[in-house]
Amino acid sequence: MNISIIGTGYVGLITGAGLAEKGHQVTCVDISKEKVKLINERTPPIYEKGLKELLVKVVPSKLKATTNFKAAVLNSDATFICVGTPSRKRGSINLDQIKKASQEIGIALKRKKGKHYIIVKSTVVPGTMQETVIPQIEKHSGKKYPNGFGAVSCPEFLREGSALEDFRNPDRIVIGSNDNDSIKAAEEIFKKFEAPIIRTSFKEAEMIKYASNAFLATKLSFINEIGNICKKMSINTNKVAEAVGLDHRIGRKFFKSGIGFGGSCFPKDVQALIYKATEHGYHPRLLRSVLDVNRDQPIKLLELLDENDKFNNDKIAILGLTFKAGTDDIRESPSLSIIKELLLDDKELIIFDPVAVNKVKKLFPHLKYASSAQEAVDSADVALILTEWPEFKDVDYKEKLVIDGKNIFDGKRPKNYQGVCW
Ligand code: UDX
Numbered sequence: 001m002n003i004s005i006i007g008t009g010y011v012g013l014i015t016g017a018g019l020a021e022k023g024h025q026v027t028c029v030d031i032s033k034e035k036v037k038l039i040n041e042r043t044p045p046i047y048e049k050g051l052k053e054l055l056v057k058v059v060p061s062k063l064k065a066t067t068n069f070k071a072a073v074l075n076s077d078a079t080f081i082c083v084g085t086p087s088r089k090r091g092s093i094n095l096d097q098i099k100k101a102s103q104e105i106g107i108a109l110k111r112k113k114g115k116h117y118i119i120v121k122s123t124v125v126p127g128t129m130q131e132t133v134i135p136q137i138e139k140h141s142g143k144k145y146p147n148g149f150g151a152v153s154c155p156e157f158l159r160e161g162s163a164l165e166d167f168r169n170p171d172r173i174v175i176g177s178n179d180n181d182s183i184k185a186a187e188e189i190f191k192k193f194e195a196p197i198i199r200t201s202f203k204e205a206e207m208i209k210y211a212s213n214a215f216l217a218t219k220l221s222f223i224n225e226i227g228n229i230c231k232k233m234s235i236n237t238n239k240v241a242e243a244v245g246l247d248h249r250i251g252r253k254f255f256k257s258g259i260g261f262g263g264s265c266f267p268k269d270v271q272a273l274i275y276k277a278t279e280h281g282y283h284p285r286l287l288r289s290v291l292d293v294n295r296d297q298p299i300k301l302l303e304l305l306d307e308n309d310k311f312n313n314d315k316i317a318i319l320g321l322t323f324k325a326g327t328d329d330i331r332e333s334p335s336l337s338i339i340k341e342l343l344l345d346d347k348e349l350i351i352f353d354p355v356a357v358n359k360v361k362k363l364f365p366h367l368k369y370a371s372s373a374q375e376a377v378d379s380a381d382v383a384l385i386l387t388e389w390p391e392f393k394d395v396d397y398k399e400k401l402v403i404d405g406k407n408i409f410d411g412k413r414p415k416n417y418q419g420v421c422w
Contacts, residue, residue: 001024001025001076001077001078001185001188001189002024002025002027002075002076002077002078003016003019003024003025003026003027003076003077003078003079003080003189004026004027004028004029004072004073004075004076004078004079004080005019005026005027005028005029005079005080005082006029006069006079006080006081006082006083006101006104006105007029007030007081007082007083007084007097007101007122008028008029008030008032008035008036008039008045008065008082009046009082009083009084010046010048010158010160010163010264011082011121011122011156011158012028012030012080012082012083012121013028013039013044013045013046013048013051014048014051014158014163014164014167015080015082015121015156015167016028016063016080017051017054017055017058017063017164018054018164018167018168019189020058020062020063021054021057021058021062021168022192022193023062023192024062024189025062026058026062026063026064027063027064027065027066027072027075027076028063028064028065028066029065029066029067029068029069029072030065030067031067032067033067035065036065036066036067039055039059039063039065040059040060040064040065042055042056042059043055046328047327047328047355048160048161048163048164048327049161049162049163049164049165049326050164050165051163051164054164069104069108070104070107070108073104073105073108073109073112073116074108074111074112076116077116077117077185078116078117078118078119078185078189079105079116079117079118079119080119080120080121080154081098081101081102081105081118081119081120081121081122081133082121082122083097083098083100083101083122084097084122085097085098085122085123085124086268087268087271087272090275091271091272091274091275092271092272092275092276093124093125093268093272093275093276095124095128095132097122098120098122098124098128098132098133099132099136102118102132102133102136102137102140103136103137103139103140104140105118105137105140105141106136106137106138106139106140106141107140107141108141109137109140109141109143109148109149110140110141110142110143115147115148115149115150115181116149116150117149117150117151117152117181117182117185117186118133118137118149118150118151118152119151119152119153119154119186119189120133120151120152120153120154121154121155121156123155123156123209123210123265123269124153124206125206125210125272125273125276126203126206126207126210126276127203127206128206129151129153129176129202129203129206130202130203133151134151137149137151145179146178146179146181146182150177150179150181150182150185151177151179151182151202152175152176152177152182152183152185152186153174153176153177153200153202153205153206154173154174154175154176154186154205155174155205155206155208155209156209157170157171157209157212160263160264160324160326160327160329161324161325161326161327162326168193169194169195170193170195171195172195172196172197172198173190173193173195173196173197173198174197174198174200174205174208174209175187175190175197175198175199175200175205176199176200176201176202176203176204176205176206176208177199177201177202178201178202183199209269210269210272210273213265213266213269213270214269214270214273214287214290216254216266217261217266217269217270217290217291217294218286218287218290219254219255220254220260220261220266220294221260221261221289221290221291221293221294223237223241223255223256223257224257224258224260224293224294224297224421225293226240226241226257227241227257227420227421227422228300228421230421230422231300231419231420231421231422236422237257237419237421237422238407238422241255241256241257256407257407257420257421257422258297258405258406258407258420258421259297259298259300259301259334259335259338259386259405259406259420260293260294260295260297260298260334261294261323262323262324262331262332262333262334263323263324263329263331263332263333264329264331264332266332267291267294267332268332270287270290270291271291273287274287274288274291297334297420297421298334298337298338298341298405299341300420300421301338301384301403301405301420302338302341302342304403304418304420305382305384305403308401308403308418311381311382311400311401311416312381312382313347313381313382313401314347314348314381315347315348315349315350315379315380315381315382316342316347316348316349316350316380316381316382316383316384317349317350317351317352317370317373317376317377317379317380317382317383317384318335318338318339318349318350318351318352318376318384318386319352319353319373319376319377319383319384319385319386319387319389319392319395320335320352320353320385320386320387320388320389320392320406321333321335321336321351321353321356321357321359321360321386321387322335322353322355322356322387323335323387324387324388325387325388325389325390327355328355328356328359329356330356330359330360333386333387334386334405335386335387336360336363338384338386338405339351339364339367343364348368349367349368350368350369350370350375350376350379350380351364351367351368351369351370351376352369352370352371352372352373352375352376353387353389354389354391357369373389373391373392373395374395374396377395377396377397377398377400380400381400381401382400382401382402382403383395383397383400383401383402383403384403384405385402385403385404385405385406385408386405386406387406388406388407388408390408392408393408393409397414397415397416398415399415399416400414400416401416401418402414402416402417402418403418403419403420404417404418404419404420405420407419407422
């Protein structure tokens with residue numbers, strides 16, 4: 001099929017490259033000339049495992065990028081909306097980019113003959129397809145859903161760092177629509193994937209994404225809370241998590257305690273779900289607690305630093321800036337909140353990260369940046385491990401205090417070691 005993709009962020013570019021790999025003819029659209037140029041030169045604008053190799057394979061024979069929105073829509077059979085849905089100040093979701101993309105699709109469709117399919121992959125609160133996307137397209141195209149154009153809600157579940165692998169091997173594909181032509185078109189697009197297809201309504205599909213992320217975030221705050229209790233009682237949290245996780249109803253995955261979750265999805269999506277529920281008159285206490293526990297997790301690490309005051313702690317090595325390993329994404333990273341707190345305390349920081357230093361230098365240009373983890377540790381009194389990059393296991397920490405926020409050591413630990421909640 002000929003497919004256009006609006007937005008070349010994590011979701012858009014992975015979806016585009018992944019569908020091109022399956023044989024579809026893909027055009028990625030972005031307003032950024034710089035991103036478009038990079039993609040056409042086969043250089044990913046984001047750091048993602050395997051993406052460079054895949055772009056080399058599919059650009060330009062199966063995938064091209066352009067800033068020409070209208071031409072991309074007109075020359076395709078289906079358009080994926082993959083634009084950002086950031087949070088507003090109080091946690092509600094900002095749908096401006098969704099609205100704008102829908103308007104522009106509508107304007108392009110005015111001139112198009114034949115049925116075109118709109119597939120929303122951006123994370124949007126339940127009701128967005130019916131209240132925003134379809135009405136905007138109808139208004140600007142003069143056509144009516146479902147005869148004039150089709151629509152499908154098809155949430156993504158990609159993890160940064162393993163996004164391509166997740167795209168190639170999904171646990172399920174959700175196709176939310178009440179129009180048979182649209183369901184058939186989406187099934188055609190995904191026919192080469194071996195995954196159960198779940199057919200739903202628009203709203204169910206939109207909610208499935210929020211419920212999945214809210215559950216995973218809850219699982220993490222749960223094990224972090226158990227970890228905090230274990231730490232107070234000198235109980236080995238990892239042993240507890242291992243045995244509890246072996247109950248197949250619970251599962252061992254996503255059960256590692258630490259300084260809390262970050263990233264572009266969990267904090268934003270849980271907030272947006274709370275906001276939406278509250279608008280509908282329901283106050284979700286459990287989800288609020290999930291965010292409360294998560295907000296306090298980095299503070300647990302700072303408390304440990306204060307408690308271990310027999311070690312000199314004026315010079316601190318910060319190991320890791322991203323919210324997890326395998327990505328250069330620093331959005332909502334607990335590492336950044338820890339850095340801000342330490343700077344308020346006038347600590348001298350020596351920072352190392354294998355991929356994200358340039359991004360953080362823009363925020364904190366005056367800090368010291370080391371060229372390796374070992375160099376950072378050697379020039380500091382204390383080391384804080386804030387991202388689970390495997391190389392941090394191989395550093396020689398000597399007699400220095402090491403506070404691990406990410407539970408990285410399976411076997412031998414540094415001599416003066418403290419885990420944040422184990
Ligand atoms: C998440 C969802 O997993 C994905 O399905 C959705 O589409 C987008 O949001 P991502 O944000 O890339 O993906 O990261 P993920 O691997 O899920 O990790 C989220 C956070 O939880 C990270 O900060 C990570 O370090 C933390 N985490 C994860 C733990 O603290 N312990 C764990 O056991 C697993």
